[in-house]
Amino acid sequence: MNVLRFTLLLALLVLGGCAAENTRRGVEGGEAANTAYTRLGIEYLQAGDLQGAKNSFQKSLAIAPGDAEAHNGLALAFQLEGEPELAEQYFRKATRLAPQSAMIHNNLGAFLFAAQRYKEACEELAQATQDPFYNRRSQAFENLGRCYSHLSQSAAAKHAFERALQISPNRVISMIELAELELQAGQVGNAEIYFERFSDLVERRRVEHYAKSLWVGIRIARERGHTSQAATYALLLKNLFPDSPEYKLYEESAR
Secondary structure, three states: OOHHHHHHHHHHHHHHHHHHHHHHHOHHHHHHHHHHHHHHHHHHHHHOOHHHHHHHHHHHHHHOOOOHHHHHHHHHHHHHOOOHHHHHHHHHHHHHHOOOOHHHHHHHHHHHHHOOOHHHHHHHHHHHOOOOOOOOHHHHHHHHHHHHHHOOOHHHHHHHHHHHHHHOOOOHHHHHHHHHHHHHOOOHHHHHHHHHHHHHHHHOOOOOOOHHHHHHHHHHHHHOOOHHHHHHHHHHHHHHOOOOHHHHHHHHHHO
16 A cells, blocks of 8 residues: 555544544544645645645645645645646745744745745745754755845855755755855865865765756866866766756857
8 A cells, every 4th residue: 555545544534533523522623634634635745646635735724724734735736737826825825824834935935936036035935944943944045045146145145055054964056056156256175175075975876967066067177277077077068968058158168
């Protein structure tokens, strides 16, 4: 029995128990049913069944209209369905209902970032980083750093990426973004330190190169006069990511 079927069965058992005892347990039964529907909706989301997820979250809200997690779940479902207006409507409702929820602020921030609404995204992501107990706080800082980078706020971006690495030392995007920022500032030595941390993970097969990491590697190798290393990174960039913006930048730089 897979996880989704098990969760569905568990939810049905919980709901059946509530129905049998609702006269005796009343509100407690309603709360249990609401929780079961919300959890079931999350399982449907994880399985890619968006309609099942929406149905479950709607049932949860029919029991508890103020359930912020159910509103957040509907927002995610509509975001995946390509319904940005509905997604934002439910995200906003969720943040009003749970203004202290780092998870919801992070999700809304990521949604706004994807829509290239960077100023608004940074505001939401900054709120997400305020909770010291948020289990994805390092990710929120990393998202915030990328957001600030798009606003050309280099100092703020650098601070956010550094905080991401303080919390979770193996955040590879933060390593490469910091290397990029150091290159832009002319601090090749610092850029090389971050890039070597990333390269060590590549050598240990923990991560793989992506377009930006290769482009950063090319520029550091050039600065250090390591022409063969630069050529190796350039060949990988050409073969693996020929349509990337980074390869176009490489081509322009090689003319």
